[in-house]
Amino acid sequence: MTSDALRRALTDPGPRPLPERAARLLEDVGAPPRLAAHLRAVHDVAAELVAWAADRHPALAVDAEAVLFGAATHDIGKALHPAELTGPGAEHERAGHALLRERGVEERLARFARTHASWDGPDIGVDDLLVSLADNVWKATRVPGLEQRLMDVLAAASGQEKWQVFMDLDDVCDRLAAGADRRLAFQSAYPAGTESTA
Numbered sequence: 001m002t003s004d005a006l007r008r009a010l011t012d013p014g015p016r017p018l019p020e021r022a023a024r025l026l027e028d029v030g031a032p033p034r035l036a037a038h039l040r041a042v043h044d045v046a047a048e049l050v051a052w053a054a055d056r057h058p059a060l061a062v063d064a065e066a067v068l069f070g071a072a073t074h075d076i077g078k079a080l081h082p083a084e085l086t087g088p089g090a091e092h093e094r095a096g097h098a099l100l101r102e103r104g105v106e107e108r109l110a111r112f113a114r115t116h117a118s119w120d121g122p123d124i125g126v127d128d129l130l131v132s133l134a135d136n137v138w139k140a141t142r143v144p145g146l147e148q149r150l151m152d153v154l155a156a157a158s159g160q161e162k163w164q165v166f167m168d169l170d171d172v173c174d175r176l177a178a179g180a181d182r183r184l185a186f187q188s189a190y191p192a193g194t195e196s197t198a
Contacts, residue, residue: 003030005190006031006033009036010023010036016043018039021069022073025076025103026039029076029079031079032079032190033190033191033192034085034192035076035079038085039074042072042074042075046067046130046131046134048176049133049176050062050064053154059157060153060158062127065109066109070112073100075096076100077091077095078092085192097110097111097114116128116132116135129150133146137176139184147170150169151166
């Protein structure tokens, strides 16, 4: 049964709603409301990045559905490792991937649960980089190595000079980071536990 707090975290005004399939998965696992709010914030930023990439780098092959679903579920493993919602830990990555696969989510969509924190790995593509970037810039965290790797991919796809791509990527990251206080306040408005609050 979905708690009132989880239902509100999924439906209250704020960041755009999650894809229906992702929202159902969070309800099915009884996710903490704060986790749902976090996933909405990251998903919202990912949607902005996907739209930006389509507009500014149309030659880039982005699987928009995968990026948006990945952003909406990347931390779902924290439903199984709730201490990692408010503290450090990486157990949720492998656990989230396994949870998604066990529930029939195909690998192209489930992989982000295990790749979102390993953007510097050898088999990481542009979709993974966009989810990782969204998972950082939503709270105004800038990761130079991640942005450099994405910049290289964007420059290769577009044929633009790297300095042009850098300026464009820096601008969108600055714009998105400017909304961090609003997103952090939205996330903090929901309990980290699964208790129901009125």
